[in-house]
Amino acid sequence: MKHSSAVLFKASLVAVSVAAASSAYSAGFALNDHSATASGTALAGAAASTADISFSYWNPALFTNAKETTFYVSGAYVMPSMDVTVNSATDAAAFGGSDISGDGASGDSVNNTLVPSFYFAKPLSDKTVAGISLNVPFGLSGDDDQDWAGRFHATETAVQDIALSFALAHRVNDWASVGASVQVHKAEIVLESAVGSSNSNAGGEGIGRIEAEDTAVGYSFGAMLEPVKGTRVGLGYRSEIDFDFEGDVKYSGVSQLLNGVLQNNRMYQLIDTDISDSVTMPSVITLSFEHELSKKLTLGLSAIRTGWSSLDGLDIDFESDQPNSELTFGFEDQWMYSAGLTYAYSEKLTLRTGIAMDNSPANDEYRSARTPDGDRKWLSVGATYDFNDMTSATFAFTHVKIKDVSVNRTSLDEDDARGTLQTDYSSSANVISVAMNMAF
Template identity: 65%
Template sequence: MTTSSRCSSTMFKISLVTLSVAAASSAYSAGFSLGDQSATASGSALSTAAASSEDISFSYWNPALFLNAKKNTFYISGAYIIPKMDVTNIEATDANNPTGNTAVDGSTTNTDSVDNTIVPSLYYAMPLSDDTVAGISINAPFGLSGDYGDDWAGRFHATETALQDIALSFSLAHRVNDWFSAGASVQVHKAEVTLKSQVGNTSSALGAGALEGSGDIEADDIGYGYSLGVLFTPVKGTRIGVGYRSKIDFDFEGDVKYNNVDNLSSANLVNADVSDSLTFPDVLTISLEQALTPKLKLGLSVIRTGWSSMDEGLNIDFDSDQPNSVLTFGFEDQWMYSAGLTYDYSKKLTLRTGIARDNSPATDEYRSARTPDGDRTWYSVGGTYHFNDASSATFAYTYVDIEEVSVDRDGTGEDSARGSYSADYSSSASVISLAYNMSF
């Protein structure tokens, strides 16, 4: 096997196995978490996430809030995320050219690399007594979707990425007395990842696609977690909630498949099984809901996501002669801060607004084409229309402004087999959320 093809194989394996190649496609929340688990909560930028008295959808952040149900209650929510990511000033060099690094051919701008996504949520509550409620929920806590395409200059770093985590939760909430309630849940998570990249000779000196194929990896696993929550009501009109969602351990297993690689003359570019272990982060939420007047409520929340569980990143094992592929994420634990207002305009109509600051776990040292993530600011509005005492519809709109970031990789260390890469990223997102709530 030639040195060039061996380097191409290593470069492909490194680039193929990252979960964050298009992290901005999960533009709603930092990293690749998905913040819209409730249209009601989104209307005030999650400002009362762990303390709200409004409906059962807040049980995502605090399972004790299933006690918001007085009857059998069904809540369904969906968020349509419309992300935008412009990648400009792309420069990449080829680490595999034996005569010296050469610029990689391909587009030096990319404006269509992230996909619109629907994030669904479903909740059902069944009171067992006046003080105890059982609940079931289905959520997508983490996810992203993006496609750089096969023709851009960074195609040997990544082309397409999809990640989906679906969680089924079983909860129980109990009111101990007038001022204290508690809840807990157990969760089953099914996570799937699909990652694609071009592989071959990246040098434009040989002409576009002269020795170029493609490959993709698909892997999945089932993981388990739990959540705990408490709610304090020290005085009438004041609610303080604390909720915790645990880390989720995954042992991903799947395979890598190559296409059009016969001319690469590389014995290592063979279809193979792959495996890796990865821990999705835990989430701690602390919230206050404070009545300012009989009609107006203030919400304040802080949400800590333990992204450092993914600090070391990935160590992919290939069930073949291919060596392990290692990628460092360098993620740091981060906080989100939010504030919002809820106003009962009338018996039929409730209005909301909020603002939030969501800090990215990505650091300048490790930011790359795989993790072009920046801090976010949310601007949210929303409302609920009550058809009657048993049913209501909710709407929310959030604009997410993401700070502009730059990637500047010098081609050494982990990038020694991929060459250098630099680009500027400008991202934002609009999120439209709808929900229907019914009790019976």
């Protein structure tokens, strides 16, 4: 059998790369609300829009949207809902494989989250713009009760990746712009789950908690072309981010009986120790199209490819004399498609709407309590009001419907030390975004 501390890592550290259980907004664990303006059209035209500098997240060439010093601040309040029905759960075979007691369902396993974004642009000349932005590309916040039936798979998960970007964008001529950025990413994780057995005669159970962090560097580049006046095509690329997480695991409530676990004729201890693991966050390619159907109405289209296959799995290394813990993700590269309309209702008011299909990277074989991810459909509306030539405010609302999925963890070898779990998930999310754009 496998060491009980390995259970914690295999069941909990997967949250480093999957926030679906706690971030119902975007497929996988990406956070896509980096602009209230873009959210109004469900990201349609995200790499080709001339609306404002917030679109530089998907294409750094769009910092050329700034004709003067500009500041844009946006915030998205994500309100997810997840109903979790536990059909069955058992201890690991090493502890008898008995039914786990606890709440059969955990309906409040996701938390409301605020996702901020900041952009600053300073023209260096008529054609060149310097930009700085702060975003949260990946993140989640989730908390399950410590007595729910799936507690050996997860009790608490928190992941946050903050990226500070430094960009340069250049207007080559009247119909072409290019740009690039360097990003500094600071990622932190907090992961917790039960360890041991629900059977007190087999040693009982305790709690293991992981805290780890790392700083890494990434980059982006992009181009926007307007070959015909009113028709724009944009392409942006954000690189993979290689994190080497370092941190520690701390245990509480672990009995002396549980603290000695036999594996391969060797005795291992559930002791506080340092851990490390290398995780590669996915790259993102955004291809967008915008066409002005009339002076007032603009059509936007986007196709966004996220390279989820870079997350092939985990190989957690323990500094103490404990075996590594491995977990397969089985993620697949996926696309998000969106279409939207922007309508200039008046000189001061602009209206937006959009729809999107966001495909999940998870598959049925490896879907777990940490990856109950399903395909998503977005429906968005939004508006911008120009107070004057220097200041405007933007609002957007997005409803996200997630396909119902089931977790069936009954036959994978990697669950030998974690036990079985069969659950059904029904999820959705509402997102309210607001932004202020100021030029001076």
